[in-house]
Every structure is written in C-alpha cells, then in structure tokens.
Amino acid sequence: MSDPAEENPSPPQAAAGKRVVVIGGGLAGLAAASALSSRGMSVTVLESRPRLGGRASSIVDRDTGETIDNCQHVAMGCCTSFRSFCEDTGCSDLFETQRELYFVGPPGQAKVVRFAASSLPAPLHLASSFMKMPWFTLGEKWQIASGLRALAKDRTKTDRSFQDWLDGQRQSETVQRRFWHLVLVSALSESLDRISLHHARKVFVDGFLASHDGWQVSIPTVPLDDVYGTRISAALRMHGVDIRVKAGVRRLLIDGGGISGVEMRDGTEIFADEFVLAVPHNLVKSMLPDDCAECSDVVSLDRLESAPIASMHLWYDQPLTELPHATFVDRLSQWMFNRTVLSSASPLLDRSPHSKGVTEDDGGCRLQVVISAAHDLSAMSEQEVVAKVDSELREVWPDSHRARLIHGRMITEHRAVFSPLPGVDEFRSVQQSPISNLQFAGDWTRTGWPATMEGAVRSGYLAAENILARAGRPDTVVATDLAPARLYRLLFS
Ligand SMILES: Cc1cc2nc3c(=O)[nH]c(=O)nc-3n(C[C@H](O)[C@H](O)[C@H](O)COP(=O)(O)OP(=O)(O)OC[C@H]3O[C@@H](n4cnc5c(N)ncnc54)[C@H](O)[C@@H]3O)c2cc1C
Known part of the structure; x- marks a missing residue:
C-alpha cells in the first residue's frame, strides 16, 4: 500500500x-x-505504458533507429483549449502554425493550389483561395457555396447522417467526393454516411466559416514523444505532479x-x-x-464504434518536394507531412538525437502520409499500400523519378478515434x-x-x-472559443 x-x-x-x-x-x-x-x-x-501521450505518441523504427510518430497529429486554430494546454505546459514552441495549406488536384490535374486567408472577414476570408481550385467548375463552386450557407444556417436539433443531409442539398457526386468527403474524412476519420450532421457542421463552422483563423493548422516540429513525453512531463513535474509510467x-x-x-x-x-x-x-x-x-x-x-487511421512513413534518398505538407484530392493518400522540412524548424534540432533523421544527414527526406477512415486498407498488404502511396507521390512530383525509396512502413491504429455516427x-x-x-x-x-x-x-x-x-474552489479551466466574426453573425445568427 x-x-x-x-x-x-x-x-x-x-x-x-x-x-x-x-x-x-x-x-x-x-x-x-x-x-x-x-x-x-x-x-x-x-x-x-512506459511513456506518456496515449494515442499521440512515437515509436522507434527498428530498421532506421529513428523516432517516428504513430501518426502525425495536427490541431486546428479553433482548438483553443489544446492551445492553452500547450501554453500552460510550455510546449507551444514545438509547433509550427501553417498559414498556408497546399491542395494537390486530382490525378491528371495535379496542380498545387496555395490556400490562404485573404483580409476579408469570415466567412469570406477563404473564398478567393477556393475560387482558384481548377478541378471544380464554376457550377460546382456555386454548389459548394450554397451547401456551406445551408449548413451554417441549419440548426436542427435532430441528428442524421451527413450523407443524408447532403443528398437533400443537390450536391453532385464529384462535389461530395472532392470537397465534403476530402475535408471531413481527415477531420473525423469516417465516410460521409457514417458522420453525424452535427459533427460535420461543427468542423465547417468552427474551422472554416465562423472565424478568420480557425482553419489554420499547427503541426509539431518534433516527434510527439518530445512534446508529451519529455517537455510536458517536465512541466508537470515542476508543478509537483508525481508521474508514474509502467x-x-x-x-x-x-x-x-x-x-x-x-x-x-x-x-x-x-x-x-x-x-x-x-x-x-x-x-x-x-x-x-x-x-x-x-x-x-x-x-x-x-x-x-471505432475508426482506423493508417500512416505511411517513407524514407527517400533525395527530397521529393520542399512543401511542408500537402492535401491530395481523389487519391488513396490524403495528407502528406514532410517531416524533413517540418523538423528543420525544430527548436530542439541541435539537442535532440531524434529530431533529425538518418536520411536527412545524407540529403534524403522522410515523408509521412496519412489515410484516415482506413477501413478498406485491411484488404491490402503493407507493401501494396506503400507502393500505391509511393506511386501517387511520384505522379504528383514527377521530377522525383530518380529518388529512391529506401524504406517504407505502415502503422495502423485500429481504434484510432470513435466514429462520429x-x-x-x-x-x-x-x-x-x-x-x-x-x-x-x-x-x-x-x-x-x-x-x-x-x-x-x-x-x-x-x-x-x-x-x-x-473542493469549494470553482474555476473556469476550459478556454473560450474563437469569437465568431461580426459578418458571420450577421449572416447566420
Ligand atoms: C492515428 C491517429 C491519428 C490522430 N490524428 C489526430 C490529429 O491529427 N488531430 C487530433 O486532434 N487528434 C488526432 N487523433 C486523436 C487523438 O490522438 C485522441 O483524440 C487523443 O489523443 C485522445 O486522448 P485521451 O487522453 O482521451 O486518450 P488516450 O490517448 O487513449 O489515453 C489513454 C491513456 O490511458 C492509458 N491506460 C489505459 N489503461 C490503463 C490502465 N489500466 N492504467 C493506467 N493507464 C492506462 C493508455 O495507455 C493511454 O496512455 C488521432 C488519433 C490516432 C490514433
């Protein structure tokens, strides 16, 4: 005792x-x-377990000896309590906020579109970037805009599947796949028929419509273990927390x-x-x-119910791209995170043996590709998935044909998140x-x-x-949400 x-x-x-x-x-x-x-x-x-962080953690890859994450974990600008937790535990400097997202068009139209907010107030701040996506026709862009407007106005209390809601909004199959599915599968890790209307609405309203910065994405520049295992546990111990692992x-x-x-x-x-x-x-x-x-x-x-998320870790002998990340339209690969570029911004670069990978020392690179709602991957072998992802990356960046894939591995978390049914x-x-x-x-x-x-x-x-x-000492700990922009309130409140 x-x-x-x-x-x-x-x-x-x-x-x-x-x-x-x-x-x-x-x-x-x-x-x-x-x-x-x-x-x-x-x-x-x-x-x-022997380490902190739970589902947001790292492992050592046995072939390279490098510390890699079970999966890239990112936080959107609307995640205010997560941000305040990072500030309180002194790890905010281990994240880099992306004020530009890079969308790669579908096969045959693999153009990279830079997605950034204009100075217009929300909900108009992302409209000009969205208009630049050449894989949507003008009619499809109109459909999406009407769908977003209807979603922002929809306050029905009764929940139903988002697919069911979309079917009533005259959204074409292409728009459903290339827009609604693209955003929601990454955010909620399920297909549209397995996503609740309320959860889908929250993603679009909090992330993209109500405030100017809610959509921005923060990505750690170091392995997750450096954030939750080292930095946060040190901060908690400073506050007298007795942390016992194993x-x-x-x-x-x-x-x-x-x-x-x-x-x-x-x-x-x-x-x-x-x-x-x-x-x-x-x-x-x-x-x-x-x-x-x-x-x-x-x-x-x-x-x-639970949904699986898979991440592919790919080591190349030369860089495929200088982009820090990319989102892919109509491909098996959904997000690419360029760990070599991202970790070059790490404040721990000179101190952590894990921050710089083995391939980077030889001018190579390591990419991480995420596939959410990975239910169908169980029908493919690890080699097949790695080969498919590798070929998609080469199609997007054809100049990389000389790059050699040195090593690839897949990590699947079968109970990654609960399904937002x-x-x-x-x-x-x-x-x-x-x-x-x-x-x-x-x-x-x-x-x-x-x-x-x-x-x-x-x-x-x-x-x-x-x-x-x-204990008789009531206090507010949860951070306040981002305030909705005045124009958003005028239009949709
Ligand atoms: C592959 C993947 C990708 C993800 N990507 C993102 C993302 O990009 N952005 C995002 O916001 N979220 C993402 N998530 C979701 C996010 O990781 C989780 O929502 C979050 O980490 C859950 O934290 P938790 O503390 O609730 O649970 P957990 O992280 O599961 O923590 C529970 C802890 O309890 C411990 N435990 C279990 N049993 C016992 C016991 N008997 N005694 C003591 N300890 C025990 C476990 O070891 C674990 O450490 C992702 C999840 C996965 C798996």
Whole structure:
C-alpha cells in the first residue's frame, strides 16, 4: 500500500490541496493533471505504458533507429483549449502554425493550389483561395457555396447522417467526393454516411466559416514523444505532479459511497480523495465497481464504434518536394507531412538525437502520409499500400523519378478515434460519473467535440472544473472559443 502524498513530497502550495489520482497519461489525463496541479492540488498520474501521450505518441523504427510518430497529429486554430494546454505546459514552441495549406488536384490535374486567408472577414476570408481550385467548375463552386450557407444556417436539433443531409442539398457526386468527403474524412476519420450532421457542421463552422483563423493548422516540429513525453512531463513535474509510467491500474476500490483508491496490476493500492479515470472508453467498464459499471452512462459506451487511421512513413534518398505538407484530392493518400522540412524548424534540432533523421544527414527526406477512415486498407498488404502511396507521390512530383525509396512502413491504429455516427453524443458520458469523487475524462466523454486532442484536453479540463467545484474552489479551466466574426453573425445568427 502506498500514499502518493507521502511517497512524493509535494511543493508547499499543494500540501493544503486535495490528493488526486489520474489514471491514464494521454492528453485528457495530462490536461486534468496540469489544471489541478497548477491550482494547488497534489496530483499523481498513473500510466500503464512506459511513456506518456496515449494515442499521440512515437515509436522507434527498428530498421532506421529513428523516432517516428504513430501518426502525425495536427490541431486546428479553433482548438483553443489544446492551445492553452500547450501554453500552460510550455510546449507551444514545438509547433509550427501553417498559414498556408497546399491542395494537390486530382490525378491528371495535379496542380498545387496555395490556400490562404485573404483580409476579408469570415466567412469570406477563404473564398478567393477556393475560387482558384481548377478541378471544380464554376457550377460546382456555386454548389459548394450554397451547401456551406445551408449548413451554417441549419440548426436542427435532430441528428442524421451527413450523407443524408447532403443528398437533400443537390450536391453532385464529384462535389461530395472532392470537397465534403476530402475535408471531413481527415477531420473525423469516417465516410460521409457514417458522420453525424452535427459533427460535420461543427468542423465547417468552427474551422472554416465562423472565424478568420480557425482553419489554420499547427503541426509539431518534433516527434510527439518530445512534446508529451519529455517537455510536458517536465512541466508537470515542476508543478509537483508525481508521474508514474509502467503503472497499470487494475481497478478502482469503493468504500461506502465513494472511491477510496486504486488497485494496481502489481497488487499495491494507492489512496486519494478524488479520481480521474482517463483511459480509452472500451476499458472503463472493467475498471469500475460493479454497481457503477452497470449504470446507463457506462453501459452506453459499448455502443461507441471505432475508426482506423493508417500512416505511411517513407524514407527517400533525395527530397521529393520542399512543401511542408500537402492535401491530395481523389487519391488513396490524403495528407502528406514532410517531416524533413517540418523538423528543420525544430527548436530542439541541435539537442535532440531524434529530431533529425538518418536520411536527412545524407540529403534524403522522410515523408509521412496519412489515410484516415482506413477501413478498406485491411484488404491490402503493407507493401501494396506503400507502393500505391509511393506511386501517387511520384505522379504528383514527377521530377522525383530518380529518388529512391529506401524504406517504407505502415502503422495502423485500429481504434484510432470513435466514429462520429449520427446520435453518437447520446452514448458519450459526461465527466461527472455516478460516483461523486470519480470523474471520467477522455475524448469519448461529452465535450461537444469529436475525437481529437482538443476533445481530450477539454474533457480533462471539465473533469478538473468538477473537482475544483467539489473542493469549494470553482474555476473556469476550459478556454473560450474563437469569437465568431461580426459578418458571420450577421449572416447566420
Ligand atoms: C492515428 C491517429 C491519428 C490522430 N490524428 C489526430 C490529429 O491529427 N488531430 C487530433 O486532434 N487528434 C488526432 N487523433 C486523436 C487523438 O490522438 C485522441 O483524440 C487523443 O489523443 C485522445 O486522448 P485521451 O487522453 O482521451 O486518450 P488516450 O490517448 O487513449 O489515453 C489513454 C491513456 O490511458 C492509458 N491506460 C489505459 N489503461 C490503463 C490502465 N489500466 N492504467 C493506467 N493507464 C492506462 C493508455 O495507455 C493511454 O496512455 C488521432 C488519433 C490516432 C490514433
């Protein structure tokens, strides 16, 4: 048996606070730990794996010895709580905000179009870039504009599939595929028939219509482990957080009406006043006391479905492109991230052995290509997917025909995100569990956001707000949303 407060003497301001145990060191758990420790609570984070970051993490590639991410993780400008979490934990400098996106036209029209905001107010700020996309006819551009207007105005409470909604909007098959599917598959990792109208609306309104900068994309310049494993854990430790990795929790212990502690997989027990359960939704039930596991909020989690995301890591002996990233229209490959170009902006370049890859030292490059909603990839072998992606990249950048693919590998996360099916929010639990001193956190809890880093951080912040309120010290932790532009409000409110 151990008491975290006794094992790890906390800084003076924490001594007066409550003892909190956070189970799960993904972004939700780390956000809760950050919010609570900076407000004087004594926090212990228990993470079963040897590293923090959960689904946003890195591995060492066995062939090159290089640290690569399970998948590129990006955040849009509308992710305000994620941004505030990065500021609070001192890792904002490890991200680079892209104020231009590069769209590559469909096969046969592989022109690269630079997409950037003009000085016009939202929702007109992206119109001129959009007009430059030559793979849409004028009629198709009109269809898209009318569809966006109808979506911004649509406030129906009843949810349905976005495909169903689109079918009522006279959007051609080409427009559905090259515009609506292109944006939503990357944001929500599902096909249009498996996406809720409400979630689709949120992506377009928050990201592209309501505010001037919501669409911008922040990309880490270093491996995810350098962000969540090194930088954030150092910041949390500075606040007195006791972080324990390889510390798997078997179950929560109940005593009377509340949770008294946790039983670890090694049989030891840890006691505290408040608990945050921040593990993936499919593990929640097995860790709860029987009564709580049977309550409706927990039982309904079984109805959440998961979607896979695959990422291809490709090492070439020479650069294919100088672009930091690209989005592809009508191809298997959806996004390309040029890790060589992106990591050249890393503030850690001289210090981290992982920031610079082996191929870069010899003038080569490493690209990462993401395929979301990767349900169909299971029918292809890893070599087939790598070969297909390689051929698509060569078609887009024909000057690269001399470049040699040195090494390629695919990483598939089968339970990457929950599928944003129509009505999905009803199956997501709120943060306050039926047991008063137990909070749930995780992208799967009810935050109004899809499964994203923003959703995970918000859930951790909401759990922290509940604990602060229970301690008689209510505080707002969740960051305010970007304010909608005046013109947007005039047109659509
Ligand atoms: C391939 C992929 C690509 C993605 N791309 C993006 C993107 O570009 N942008 C974006 O915003 N989001 C993206 N996401 C989604 C994002 O990663 C998740 O929404 C977010 O990381 C979820 O964080 P979480 O803390 O809720 O859960 P998790 O990250 O799953 O954290 C849960 C933690 O609990 C730990 N745990 C489990 N059981 C126990 C136990 N018994 N005891 C102790 N600890 C335990 C786990 O090891 C894990 O560390 C992507 C996800 C994947 C998989």
